[in-house]
Amino acid sequence: MFRTCKIFLFALLATGCGSSGSSDQGGNSPDQSPDQSDAQSGTVDPSDAGSDTGPGTERGIAGSLDTTFGTEGRLVDVFGMSPVNAFVSADDHIFVVGNCPGTLDIFDHPIQDYACVVRLTPDGAIDPAYGNGGIALMDECPAGDAVLLSNGRTGVGGGTGMAAAGILYTTVDANGVPGTPYDTTTTVPANNSKIVQSMALAPDGSIIILIRVHSIGSPMSHFRITKLTNAGDLDTGFGTDGTMFLTYPTLPDTGAFAAGVAVAAGVAVRPDGKIVMGGSWSNLYGAEPNWNSTYGYGILQLDGNTGAPDPSFGTDGQILLVEDAVVSVGNPTMSAGYPRQGGPGLLALLEDGRIVTPVHRDDSTNYFISAFTANGAPDTTFGVTGALSVTSDNGEVPRIFVDDQNRLLVTRATDGALESIARVTAAGAFDTTFGTGGNAIFPFPAGLSSPSGSIAARVQKDGRIIVLSQATKDDGSNIAVVSRLWN
Numbered sequence: 001m002f003r004t005c006k007i008f009l010f011a012l013l014a015t016g017c018g019s020s021g022s023s024d025q026g027g028n029s030p031d032q033s034p035d036q037s038d039a040q041s042g043t044v045d046p047s048d049a050g051s052d053t054g055p056g057t058e059r060g061i062a063g064s065l066d067t068t069f070g071t072e073g074r075l076v077d078v079f080g081m082s083p084v085n086a087f088v089s090a091d092d093h094i095f096v097v098g099n100c101p102g103t104l105d106i107f108d109h110p111i112q113d114y115a116c117v118v119r120l121t122p123d124g125a126i127d128p129a130y131g132n133g134g135i136a137l138m139d140e141c142p143a144g145d146a147v148l149l150s151n152g153r154t155g156v157g158g159g160t161g162m163a164a165a166g167i168l169y170t171t172v173d174a175n176g177v178p179g180t181p182y183d184t185t186t187t188v189p190a191n192n193s194k195i196v197q198s199m200a201l202a203p204d205g206s207i208i209i210l211i212r213v214h215s216i217g218s219p220m221s222h223f224r225i226t227k228l229t230n231a232g233d234l235d236t237g238f239g240t241d242g243t244m245f246l247t248y249p250t251l252p253d254t255g256a257f258a259a260g261v262a263v264a265a266g267v268a269v270r271p272d273g274k275i276v277m278g279g280s281w282s283n284l285y286g287a288e289p290n291w292n293s294t295y296g297y298g299i300l301q302l303d304g305n306t307g308a309p310d311p312s313f314g315t316d317g318q319i320l321l322v323e324d325a326v327v328s329v330g331n332p333t334m335s336a337g338y339p340r341q342g343g344p345g346l347l348a349l350l351e352d353g354r355i356v357t358p359v360h361r362d363d364s365t366n367y368f369i370s371a372f373t374a375n376g377a378p379d380t381t382f383g384v385t386g387a388l389s390v391t392s393d394n395g396e397v398p399r400i401f402v403d404d405q406n407r408l409l410v411t412r413a414t415d416g417a418l419e420s421i422a423r424v425t426a427a428g429a430f431d432t433t434f435g436t437g438g439n440a441i442f443p444f445p446a447g448l449s450s451p452s453g454s455i456a457a458r459v460q461k462d463g464r465i466i467v468l469s470q471a472t473k474d475d476g477s478n479i480a481v482v483s484r485l486w487n
Contacts, residue, residue, distance in 0.1 A: 060486040063423070063435030065442060066464055069484035070124030076445060076471070076481050078118050078126070079135050083480035085344045086468035087148035088458040092122035094466055095154055096480055097146040100137065115143035115158045117172050122460065124484060131176025138170060138178050144196030145344065147207055155232075157196035157209055167194055167209065169232060182232055184209075184242070198277075198343060202269040202304065205230030210267040210277055222246065223279055225267070225307065237305060244307030246300065266347030266357065273304030278347040278357050297321045297359055299347070299372065314376030321359065344456050345399025350426055351406045354379055358398045359387070366391055367398050369410065371428060383428030390422065392453070401457045403487075407431060409465065413453030418443055419469060419483070421457060440485060447474050448481070463487035
């Protein structure tokens with residue numbers, strides 16, 4: 001039996017209940033990123049004041065911590081949550097979604113983690129009118145990702161474990177009361193884990209869930225996309241009974257094919273309902289433990305009604321970048337293959353329909369923010385020959401969010417002691433009105449580090465930026481940190 005879970009929360013069925021996030025670090029010119037000494041010198045001083053925002057309020061410079069939010073610009077440790085995503089509602093309330101520890105047990109038995117949603121006031125206080133003292137807890141539903149629905153509701157994707165079942169879809173109402181989870185059961189073979197890697201909300205209110213299915217005891221994995229109607233039911237006209245199975249793209253052979261590994265990255269929905277998703281593929285050849293492999297990163301566009309590949313996009317509905325092959329995106333040429341993880345901010349759409357996504361370069365900490373036109377061609381007008389170079393440490397992929405002025409907010413991982421966010425124009429240049437050279441870099445509070453960086457960046461009505469980060473305490477536990485920056 002499933003216990004009550006409230007929030008539209010989708011997560012794949014997995015044995016573990018924890019979650020993690022990642023972010024990046026950016027540079028100070030279109031073709032160069034700052035090193036750590038640059039990051040230190042790029043720290044923004046919140047005492048530098050700009051224009052007044054209202055009576056008695058001094059406006060900080062763009063990219064500085066807004067000390068009117070929370071405590072000195074931050075809310076630290078939100079119910080011990082390991083964060084997944086964050087959203088800002090039309091009335092500027094902040095919803096933080098993640099997994100909370102079993103020590104918060106309000107049910108009849110302890111578990112490792114609870115999927116949870118916390119609502120904050122616009123200025124960073126926990127809202128006691130929501131849920132149970134500001135938090136909505138869902139029993140036995142580890143969170144994978146979420147969407148913000150209309151009228152203050154939240155949609156969360158959660159999992160039930162390793163079984164031949166589907167994913168759980170739960171709504172949390174505007175008062176913080178979770179609904180009964182809906183099991184979106186699809187035909188998945190036994191001994192497979194199902195992991196929600198990303199979710200998106202379509203203009204008509206339907207929900208798109210990007211799923212990775214992994215065969216336990218084998219390197220094999222693949223993608224599926226499930227579509228729910230705005231009422232939360234499977235859209236049976238999409239794919240097969242609401243789910244589209246995505247096959248592996250053709251990659252160069254390096255021997256006898258043995259297995260395919262797929263990692264879904266990001267998903268977004270266009271105004272006309274077409275679905276855009278990114279992901280990494282690895283074709284394995286030979287025999288274990290001496291695998292040979294070929295990596296690729298692809299972007300697919302699907303018909304939003306049927307789930308079929310859109311033939312007007314790329315080649316037969318896809319763009320494929322193959323690792324170790326020369327790719328005509330970015331300068332210098334790059335090898336592709338990243339991101340190899342899921343979560344928010346790994347694919348975004350600009351107002352004119354262009355696609356932006358982080359793509360890994362070689363085996364270093366360098367990444368490209370790459371841009372493609374709405375029909376899937378490289379956008380060579382963006383950055384330098386179609387890409388903007390940024391850096392991100394610890395193997396964490398930069399994450400990209402579009403603000404209210406069609407600019408990119410790029411989160412990055414640093415050495416762990418610093419939090420970093422860059423603002424980039426729609427043309428692919430660092431916005432020098434933000435922080436120092438387009439980068440806002442500032443230290444974490446004492447006793448905290450963030451090797452995985454920030455997870456999400458959202459914008460309030462006046463343009464101020466809400467940043468969600470996962471921080472690590474000295475004892476090794478992960479917590480959520482919510483910050484607000486001046487715009």
